[in-house]
Amino acid sequence: MPTPPRTSLDAIVTAGRAILETHGLAGLTMQATARAVGVKAPSLYKHVADRDALVGLIADAAALDLAERLAAQDGLAGLARELRAWARAHQEAYRLAFSGRGSEQALATAAAPVLATTRALVGEESALDAARLVTAWATGFLSMELAGAFRLGGSVDDAFEYGLDRLTAALSR
Amino acid sequence: MPTPPRTSLDAIVTAGRAILETHGLAGLTMQATARAVGVKAPSLYKHVADRDALVGLIADAAALDLAERLAAQDGLAGLARELRAWARAHQEAYRLAFSGRGSEQALATAAAPVLATTRALVGEESALDAARLVTAWATGFLSMELAGAFRLGGSVDDAFEYGLDRLTAALSR
DNA sequence: ACCTGAACACCGTTCAAGT
DNA sequence: ACCTGAACACCGTTCAAGT
Numbered sequence: 577m578p579t580p581p582r583t584s585l586d587a588i589v590t591a592g593r594a595i596l597e598t599h600g601l602a603g604l605t606m607q608a609t610a611r612a613v614g615v616k617a618p619s620l621y622k623h624v625a626d627r628d629a630l631v632g633l634i635a636d637a638a639a640l641d642l643a644e645r646l647a648a649q650d651g652l653a654g655l656a657r658e659l660r661a662w663a664r665a666h667q668e669a670y671r672l673a674f675s676g677r678g679s680e681q682a683l684a685t686a687a688a689p690v691l692a693t694t695r696a697l698v699g700e701e702s703a704l705d706a707a708r709l710v711t712a713w714a715t716g717f718l719s720m721e722l723a724g725a726f727r728l729g730g731s732v733d734d735a736f737e738y739g740l741d742r743l744t745a746a747l748s749r
Numbered sequence: 750m751p752t753p754p755r756t757s758l759d760a761i762v763t764a765g766r767a768i769l770e771t772h773g774l775a776g777l778t779m780q781a782t783a784r785a786v787g788v789k790a791p792s793l794y795k796h797v798a799d800r801d802a803l804v805g806l807i808a809d810a811a812a813l814d815l816a817e818r819l820a821a822q823d824g825l826a827g828l829a830r831e832l833r834a835w836a837r838a839h840q841e842a843y844r845l846a847f848s849g850r851g852s853e854q855a856l857a858t859a860a861a862p863v864l865a866t867t868r869a870l871v872g873e874e875s876a877l878d879a880a881r882l883v884t885a886w887a888t889g890f891l892s893m894e895l896a897g898a899f900r901l902g903g904s905v906d907d908a909f910e911y912g913l914d915r916l917t918a919a920l921s922r
Numbered sequence: 923a924c925c926t927g928a929a930c931a932c933c934g935t936t937c938a939a940g941t
Numbered sequence: 942a943c944c945t946g947a948a949c950a951c952c953g954t955t956c957a958a959g960t
Contacts, residue, residue, distance in 0.1 A: 579924045581923085605953085615925070619924075702911065716885035716890070719847075724849065725856065728857065742879075742920065743919065753942085780933080780934090791935075795943065795944080800934065
């Protein structure tokens with residue numbers, strides 16, 4: 577006898593994102609996710625292949641969220657500061673989005689505005705190299721900041737602005 | 750009746766490093782580590798508090814290994830290229846060392862030569878900010894490279910040298 | 923057509939009992 | 942004084958049985 581679904585992929589991913597942020601990736605269990613959407617764990621397998629797939633979908637949702645924010649920005653400084661603000665506001669989602677567990681497509685969407693900006697700064701030929709410089713710096717900085725790796729004193733805010741300033745200078749003309 | 754230990758912390762950490770590199774962090778189980786040193790899993794708890802502590806010790810051993818390599822280098826380019834060579838040769842160890850699961854001390858030791866180099870380049874006042882710029886870029890670049898995140902074409906080697914060149918220019922005088 | 927209980931394999935960890 | 946078997950709680954995952 578056919579039965580209507582009691583949950584949906586959308587509800588599952590949304591619940592997963594909330595659990596991720598409150599309990600971390602380790603707390604994002606199939607059981608916890610199922611409970612959040614009102615079913616038992618085995619039912620989730622009607623909607624996702626396995627936990628890895630669920631984690632990947634959550635990573636993509638986060639990356640697309642970020643992409644939307646970045647698309648509204650202009651210039652290297654705006655992009656970098658918005659990325660940092662987003663990362664600090666959604667630490668677990670940020671870590672997951674850049675962990676390589678999502679699709680390449682979602683991350684590429686988020687990176688597109690950076691590429692457009694470097695193209696304007698250094699021209700077509702060096703745009704990709706320059707985007708990789710900026711992206712590597714920004715994501716490296718944030719992963720260190722979120723991990724609490726800046727422990728030698730000094731202002732982390734100042735270090736971010738210093739890096740942004742030096743990179744902007746290095747990519748000018 | 751006293752019994753001599755059948756293994757040691759050193760042997761456990763060494764075995765753990767080998768398992769990490771061949772089977773990844775997920776494969777680094779207490780059981781696998783115990784088997785590698787010839788005891789059963791519960792015996793490991795005589796030497797380490799729990800799996801997290803073991804993982805932390807392995808992260809530190811890797812970071813100190815890297816620190817030794819970096820200490821033999823001179824100049825930004827030498828440091829960056831040696832870091833990249835080491836990261837590619839010990840991918841899992843690299844990821845773990847920079848994951849924040851080790852002690853701050855071990856990573857600080859590895860970072861010391863970078864700080865010394867930026868001090869020589871930009872002076873005492875900006876040395877820390879500059880070291881953070883370089884470190885963030887290098888670790889960000891490598892985490893992306895190891896994750897296979899550079900998929901838009903172009904030469905990854907060229908992108909690395911481009912970044913190194915632009916950063917060197919940005920930190921000159 | 924979806925959901926569930928029960929079961930399985932596999933973790934980390936504890937601890938009483940062996941030597 | 943160290944090591945082990947047995948046990949426990951907790952995972953992810955499968956599947957026959959319910960509705």
